[in-house]
Amino acid sequence: ELLGIPIDSxxxxxxxxxxxxxxxxxxxLARAGVVRYYFCRGGKGLRLFWWQGPDGSRVLAFDDGVLxxxxxITPDMTRLLFEFEKATGLKDYLFVYGVGDHGGGPTKxxxxxxxxxxxxxxxxxxxxxxxxxxxxxIEQKLPEDLPVVDxxxxxxxxxxxxxxxxxKRANRISENRLVEAEVVAVVAHRLLGTAYPSQxxxxxxxxxxxxxxxxxxxxxxxxxxxEYAQGLFxxxxxxxxTIKTRSLRALAADVDTSGMDGGPGTGPGLxxxxxxxxxxxxVSDLSGGAVSAEPFLVFNPNPWERDDVxxxxxxxxxxxxxxxxVRTAEGEEFxxxxxxKGNYWGHRFTTVAFPVRKLPPVxxxxxxISRSYAPLTSPESVRTDGGVMENEFLKVEVDQGSGxxxxxxxxxxxxEFVPEGKRLGFLQWLLEAPHGMTAWEIGQIVxxxxxxxxxxxxxxxxxxxxxxxxxxxxxxDSRFALDISLKAGLPRVEFTLRVEWLERGSPExxxxxxxxxxxxxxxxxxxxxxxxxxxxxxPADGEEVPALKWVDLTGRxxxxxxxxxxxxxNDCKYGHSTTEEEIRLTLxxxxxxxxxxxxxGRHEVRFAIVPHGRDWNPSEAARAGYEFNHPPxxxxxxxxxxxxxxxGGFISVSPPNxxxxxxxxxxxxxxxxxxxxYETEGKSTEAQVRLDPSLAKPxxxxxxVDLLERPLPDGTARMEGKVLKVQIPxxxxxxxxxx
Numbered sequence: 001e002l003l004g005i006p007i008d009s010x011x012x013x014x015x016x017x018x019x020x021x022x023x024x025x026x027x028x029l030a031r032a033g034v035v036r037y038y039f040c041r042g043g044k045g046l047r048l049f050w051w052q053g054p055d056g057s058r059v060l061a062f063d064d065g066v067l068x069x070x071x072x073i074t075p076d077m078t079r080l081l082f083e084f085e086k087a088t089g090l091k092d093y094l095f096v097y098g099v100g101d102h103g104g105g106p107t108k109x110x111x112x113x114x115x116x117x118x119x120x121x122x123x124x125x126x127x128x129x130x131x132x133x134x135x136x137x138i139e140q141k142l143p144e145d146l147p148v149v150d151x152x153x154x155x156x157x158x159x160x161x162x163x164x165x166x167x168k169r170a171n172r173i174s175e176n177r178l179v180e181a182e183v184v185a186v187v188a189h190r191l192l193g194t195a196y197p198s199q200x201x202x203x204x205x206x207x208x209x210x211x212x213x214x215x216x217x218x219x220x221x222x223x224x225x226x227e228y229a230q231g232l233f234x235x236x237x238x239x240x241x242t243i244k245t246r247s248l249r250a251l252a253a254d255v256d257t258s259g260m261d262g263g264p265g266t267g268p269g270l271x272x273x274x275x276x277x278x279x280x281x282x283v284s285d286l287s288g289g290a291v292s293a294e295p296f297l298v299f300n301p302n303p304w305e306r307d308d309v310x311x312x313x314x315x316x317x318x319x320x321x322x323x324x325x326v327r328t329a330e331g332e333e334f335x336x337x338x339x340x341k342g343n344y345w346g347h348r349f350t351t352v353a354f355p356v357r358k359l360p361p362v363x364x365x366x367x368x369i370s371r372s373y374a375p376l377t378s379p380e381s382v383r384t385d386g387g388v389m390e391n392e393f394l395k396v397e398v399d400q401g402s403g404x405x406x407x408x409x410x411x412x413x414x415x416e417f418v419p420e421g422k423r424l425g426f427l428q429w430l431l432e433a434p435h436g437m438t439a440w441e442i443g444q445i446v447x448x449x450x451x452x453x454x455x456x457x458x459x460x461x462x463x464x465x466x467x468x469x470x471x472x473x474x475x476x477d478s479r480f481a482l483d484i485s486l487k488a489g490l491p492r493v494e495f496t497l498r499v500e501w502l503e504r505g506s507p508e509x510x511x512x513x514x515x516x517x518x519x520x521x522x523x524x525x526x527x528x529x530x531x532x533x534x535x536x537x538x539p540a541d542g543e544e545v546p547a548l549k550w551v552d553l554t555g556r557x558x559x560x561x562x563x564x565x566x567x568x569x570n571d572c573k574y575g576h577s578t579t580e581e582e583i584r585l586t587l588x589x590x591x592x593x594x595x596x597x598x599x600x601g602r603h604e605v606r607f608a609i610v611p612h613g614r615d616w617n618p619s620e621a622a623r624a625g626y627e628f629n630h631p632p633x634x635x636x637x638x639x640x641x642x643x644x645x646x647x648g649g650f651i652s653v654s655p656p657n658x659x660x661x662x663x664x665x666x667x668x669x670x671x672x673x674x675x676x677x678y679e680t681e682g683k684s685t686e687a688q689v690r691l692d693p694s695l696a697k698p699x700x701x702x703x704x705v706d707l708l709e710r711p712l713p714d715g716t717a718r719m720e721g722k723v724l725k726v727q728i729p730x731x732x733x734x735x736x737x738x739x
Contacts, residue, residue, distance in 0.1 A: 007708055012036040012131050013059070016069045016096075018214050019160055020546070021153035022531045024731075027053030031733055032707040036135050037061040038094075040068050042153035048088050048138075049147040054534060054682070054731035060135065060142075061149070062094055069096040073113040078124055089143050094134045152536060157440040158544040161575030162513075162586045163219025164439070164598050167226055169572035170233040171217055172549075174208040176629050177240035177281035180301050181247075182664045183362060186673065187650055188247035189665065191694040192254060196665050197243050204239040207232040220439045223595045237281040244633070245283045251364065252288075252297040252637040255644040260327050260368040262293030262639035269294075269315030272347035273636075276313070285349070287315040288636035293327065293370035297635045300359040302626055303653040303660045303689075309465045309487040310632050311339055311353045314369055319350055325372040326354040329365055329646035335376035336369060337465045353465045355381070355488050359632060363649030381488035382463035389467040389484075393491035394611070396484070402426050403455035403471025403482050408493065410611045415521075415557065415564055417611050419581070422519040425484070425495060425609065427451040428584075429475060432511035438591035439598070442544055443511060450517070451475060464488065477502035492569075492610040492624070497587070499603045505590035514588040518609060520581055522564050525555035527578040528618060530625060533661065533678045533733055535618050540578040544586065549625030551576050553583050554616065563614035567621045569628040570607040619657045619680045626659075650692040657681040658728060660689075667709055672739040674709060675724065682730045689724040696738045698722050705737045 013034050015021070020042050029037070036059060037051060043063035051061040067080060073095075081093045098105045111128075118126040127133075162168070182201060189196040211229045215221045221229075258264075270289030278284035288294060296312045324336035340351040352369055359365060382391045387398045390411075397407040404426035408417040418424045428450050432443035454473060460483065461468040468485040483496040495516070503512035527540040529547035538545055540553065554565030568576075568583050575586035585607060590599045610624050653660050657680050666672035673696055677687050702724055704715030717726040717736045728734045 008033065009132070010034070012038060012135070014131075015039045016064070017041065019156040019218050023152040023536050024053055024531055024533045026051050026059045027055045027057045027533065027731070027733055028707070029059050030057035031735070033710075035059055036131070038064065038131065039153065040064045041156045044149055044151070044153070046087075046147050046149065047084055048090070049149050051153070052148050052150045054150075055729050055733070058148075060139065064094070064096060067095075070099065071095055071097040073097050073110045073117070073126070075117065081124055088146070090138055090141060092134065092138050094131070152531070155543070155545060157218065157220070158575070159438065159440050159442045159589060159591065160218035160220055161544060161546045162573070162589045163591050164221070164226060164595070165572075165588055165603060167211065167217055167219060167229055168574055170230065171208070171211060172572045172629070173280055174204075174211070174233060174236045177237065177244070178204055178208060179662060180630060180633075181240040181243040182662060183301050184247035184251075184299070185243050186663055186665065186695065187362070188250050190673075191650075191692075192250050194247065194250055196670075197239075198665065200239045200243060201664075204236045207236050218440075219591070219598070221594065223598075226595070226598075237279070241278055241281040241283070244281070245278075248283055248297065248299055248633060248635045249637075251299070251644075252635045253640070254642050255297060255364070255366055255637075256642040256646055257295035257366055257368075257637055257639050258641050260293055260295060260329070260366065260639075260646075261370055262295060262368055263291050264639050265291040267291040267317070269317065269347065272315035273313060273344065273349065276344050283633055283635055285313040286636060287313075288638040290638050293368040293639070295366055295368045295637050295639060297364050297366055297637060298356055298359060299364045299633045299635070300361065301630045301633065302623075303361045303651045304623065304656075305358045305361055306627060306632075307355070307357050307489040308359065308627070308632055309353055309355050309490070310634055311351050312369060312634050312636070313349045313351050315347050315349050317350070317371070319371045320375075322375040323372045324350075324352055325370050325376060326352070327368045327370070329367070335378045335464070337378070337461070337463065339461060339466065355465050356632060357489065360647060360649030361653075362651035364647065366646040378464040380463070381465055382467045382486050384459055384462040384467045384469075387457065387469065389469065389486045391467075391486045391488055391490070394486060394493060396486065396493055398457060398469045398471070398484055399423055400457045401455060402452040403457060403473060404452070405484070405493070408609070408611060410491075410613075413564075413613055415611075417521050417564070417566060419519050419521045419558065423452060424518050424520070425493075426517055427473070427480065427482070428515045428517050430513040430515065432513060434507050434510045436593075438505060438511050438593050439595065442589075446510065461485070492608045494608040495606065497603075497605045497607075499588070499605075501588055501590075501599055501601065501603055503588075503590050504597065504600065505592040507592065511592065512590045513586065515584050515586050516607070518566065518568060518583040520553060520566055520583070521558045522553070522555035522581055523558055525553045525565070525578070525580040528552045528554075528621070529576065530622065534680060534731055535621070540580045542577050542579050544575055544577050546574050547576050548574070549629055550621045551578065551583055552616070552618075552621045553578055555580060565612055565616055567610040567612065567616070567624055568607060569610065569625045570605070571629055572605060573607070617657075617681055619659065622659055622680055623656070648692070650695055652690045653677065654688050655685060657683060657685055658687040661733070666737055669737070669739075672737050674705075674735060674737055676733070676735045677726070677728060678733045679728045679731055684730050685728055687724075687726050687728050687734070690722055691724060691738075693722060696724075700739045702726070703737050705735050707735060709735070709737060711737075
């Protein structure tokens, strides 16, 4: 766009220094008209091959790992030409030359040498040309038996999956907030007529993708790099937070909140909470200023019904803990759980937790919080007894010495997931021997210490909706506080780790590392890892590998017959390792070059373990990851009549193996909507997306497009009433333009 180059002429993905390549990259590229791939790291020893994605899409890949992209034009080029001809049968060779770490440019010496060598009466013939001319020439001569690589091109620089943890956190939060902002912006624009924030989203996406450059996101940059990147991150949060706040408050203002034991008028909390808890791009806890009952709109950003436990802040009202009353839109009443009381800039608040059940997909429901006339009886959804916590699905016991789980029983099957004598979710400290390129590489582990003693525990929350036991620990110069929680109606154990990390690496000492370890009572475990638009199964060999929001380990029971497993989800980490009976998540690495002090300070990491039986599948793991990373959002409002009902949903996607990647306004058509879907279980499936008429008129036109929103031939997309139907191939990615 900036250089005036037609989109159709961009046929190559140029990745000379990328630190690894996900298996699904060919699938993504093929849907953007890209058919060629140039790279230098992570190859399989083949110079030229078809790289195939899990859906069968292919790109022609050229591995320049022999010389890289900084070649000099000398007679030695003929050796490379001969080797390439021997490997492929082709007599044309792509030689990338120049000076500079990232491609550089030609020197006068290169140009003079090329002219002289081309004048020789024998080979080589040298043509200063382009990749377009080169690939166009060889594509007509490719051997029929050109190798096919149906795999990821990994692994490169395994330390980079964890180095500079703050940029990893910034990346995950940026991606999460951008997707959430697009969803609510579409709803507000289509339903309420608010302006669609195209330029704000474009700017924020550009900043997020700039931070994904291969020496920024991997953690292999100098200190100044991350000061700049964190500035871009703050801009992303400002834009997405503003979009979400405006959209959700506009929605709340149009929803009818009357008739929920609240009266019109202004209460004492008006204006309280401005800015509270909004630093990471979420909607602040600003009070709606209601007189009596406080209405809250709870919004679900995921396109399926979900259960959860949410918390809301009530400002400047005295409500005894036993008199907190929560009311649903249908008139159901139950007790709320007080989590906290405090002050914020001269205003008092009470934080109240309550369950939300079957929250509509990409939709909302209104709840209210008020004071009851008499003490309420709390349900026993979650119970705490000493170090034991229990909800409808799970029963766990926290060991005081380690601050980890000594027992995790799935009440649905009665199976104990903690191996005998082991602890689940314990912290592990490691030390890498001094070595070079510490931000890039994990060195030899010379010390390993499982932190199984020395913790102290306390009960923070006792239920009925959230139970939390907190473990405190000091190790060397660092302090740790680990919250272990169960929530009503959720079959997962949640962990929140807060660390004051003061472990410094150095060339004399080495690299301190922190992991959390989950031994599981299973054997012959198979490990699956989330990657963009899907997952990959890898050997459970203990090596450090990358994954996105989730990792799953499933195997045979150690006692009895049957299959069990567990999915580990997280909110900001990427480095994982597994054995056949253990999942490990790498949390921190104090590398010392090129940034000598990358990790000193406070960190917060959230993760959860989801035990399951044999019927678990990758789509359920993916949904668990989405739900953990995209919780419901609350917006306080006042009591008012409105045009919208107290509950509504806008987008639902089925069947479960189809997931929604994005929904947004079309780039060049203000009246059209873009819906992007992908299939997760390897089954060709007809996807069905139910859209509220405010988003898309029934029986609107629907056209399959590529990732650049250009129409594709032979599409299957159609609107049947309110439902978009489209056939998605196994592991496929499909984009539809509606309207």
